[in-house]
Amino acid sequence: MTATLAEGNVAGARRVSVPRTYRFELVKLFSQWRIRLLVLACWIAPALFVAGVSQQSTLPSDTLFGRWMHATGWAGPLVMLGFAGTWALPLLTSVVAGDVFASEDRLGTWRHLLVAVRSPRRIFAAKALASVTVLLLLVAGLACSSAAGGVAAVGNQPLVGLDGHLLAPTDAAAKVLLAWVCVLAPTLAFAAIGLLGSVALGRSPMGLLLPGLVALAMQLAQMLPLPAAVRLALPSYAFIAWNGLFTSPVQLGPLLIGIVVSLAWAVLATALAYVLFLRRDFTNLVHDGSERRALTVGLLPPAGLTALTVAALAVATPSTGSGIEQGTVQRSVATAFAHLYRLQTRQLHRPAVTETQLRTTAACTKSDGQAAQEGAGNDWRCVVTWHLPGIAVAGTAIYQLDIGPDGRFVADGDGPKEVNGYFLLRTSTGDSPNPLWQFDGNVELLNTTSKG
Known part of the structure; x- marks a missing residue:
């Protein structure tokens, strides 16, 4: 008796509604001890972690x-977001969505x-x-807890963006919230992969591991010099494209x-997952899924979607190369240095200047x-030049850059020592971190923002 026959045999009986x-x-999900433990951890652990690290x-x-x-x-919540996108969220989708069927x-x-519900669709x-x-509750816990821990430990202060411009506390809070909202889309994608694995592979543990394995494979791919x-x-x-929210423009x-x-x-x-579930034979009490069906239905359509997306992006955008x-x-x-120089x-109470x-x-x-002047690597060297009003001689500073395949880079100061040679600055109010000593930046792979 298939799912269709089961539904037809009870057509005259009263069906339980979807809300019920x-x-x-x-109730079944929250009755599991691991789900309750995850909810507790997501709403408490990030606050403790962010507050503790902020005091180190x-x-x-x-x-x-x-x-x-x-x-x-x-x-703090942005550091937690980076960790969550890499490890926590894919693992959470495995535990929740990868086991629900x-x-x-x-x-x-x-x-x-x-017999109780009388409808496989419902x-x-x-x-x-x-x-x-449940996943939305867990993501909300990670976001709210890390934000509360950071603000409680350090305070509601301005945030330095990825290109060095300063974000007011209200703007920083809004963009942090928006960044967490944006990662809901890839979280739903991996949750759907978990549903597919749970349906296609049955009681096999591979269904539970599928979202994590797919996420790991994609993370390894992001580390490669791909177009x-x-x-x-x-x-x-x-999971990393939210970085662009913290640049100007x-x-x-x-x-x-993304x-x-x-x-x-x-x-x-x-x-x-829906099609496979409706076609399933529920009379088989030892159903372990079909490896052949999992391969053809679970692998080929996503691969086709990826190929179609790659072709569309290659035609619509100048993105055939690395983008770096x-x-x-x-x-x-230059943009990040100008912002951070101001x-x-x-900090040094010098006369104000503009970009x-x-x-x-x-x-x-x-x-x-x-070598070719493009691509990721730690062998980039930059000489920054700037001018001060009333001074004829231009200032220069040297940076060594380590650029990742995703466009994120770390610029490490290499002199002169008065500008970027020391980690701390001696100011009238005490020692402060030198913003020009080392800073993060982001190269937009599509280069669609203004070049001004």
Whole structure:
């Protein structure tokens, strides 16, 4: 007896509505000790972690916004967001969505559930909605807890953006919230992959591990020197595309593409899971899924979607290469240096200057000009030049750049010592971190923002 026959045999009986089934599935999920533990951890642990790290003398400066955790409470939730996108959110989708159907196989309760609900369609909808609800609660806990811990430990202070411009506390709070909202799209994509694995692989543990394994594979792919079109066609890119919210002007192109790609993956994987669920034979009490069906239905359509997305991006945008070019690197470094130089000027109580007065430029070369002047690597060297009003001689500073394949770079000061040679600045109010000593930046892979 298939799902269709089961539904037809009970057509005359009263069916349980989706809202009632949804509430029942929520109760089942929250009755599991691991779900309750995850909710507790997501709402408490981030606050303790951010508050504790913010009070340490050594900060995670290799993490985006980690070097600013002493200066503002809004850096903490962004550090937590970077960790969550890499590890926490894919693992959460595995535990919640990757087990929501497989648990019925392990317990052998499908026949009881079908008799009670009398509609496989309603069962699928209720389980999918319940798993998404739990995931939203977990993401909200990570965001709210880390923000509360950062603000409580450090304070509601301005945040330095990725290009060095200063964000007021209200603007920083709004963009932190928006960044967490944006990662809901890739979270839904991996949740849909979890649903597909849970349906297609039955009680097999591979269904539970599928979202985590896919996320790991995509993270490894993001570390490779892939063309920008391929990089943006993976839903995992949306976990890092929120970086563009913290530049001026905002780098919306990659972020919007990442969100659209993630939602497309979510719709496709959910639809595949739905079709497989309706075609399943529920009379088989030892159902372990079909490896052949999982391969053809679970792998080929996402691969086709990725290929189609890559082709569309290659045609619609100038993204056939890495997206990291000499011109974009020079503009990014010059912009960040100009903003941070003004911040250093305020710290040292020097006469205020504007970016227009500074006329900052950067000359960057890769491998001392002996290789192609594009692509990621730690062999970029930049000489920054700026001008001060009333001074004929231009100032210069040297930076060594380590640029990642995703466009994020770390600029390490290499002199002169008066500008970027020391970690701390001696000011009238005490020692302060030198913003020009080392700073983060971002090269937009699509280069769609203004070049002014």
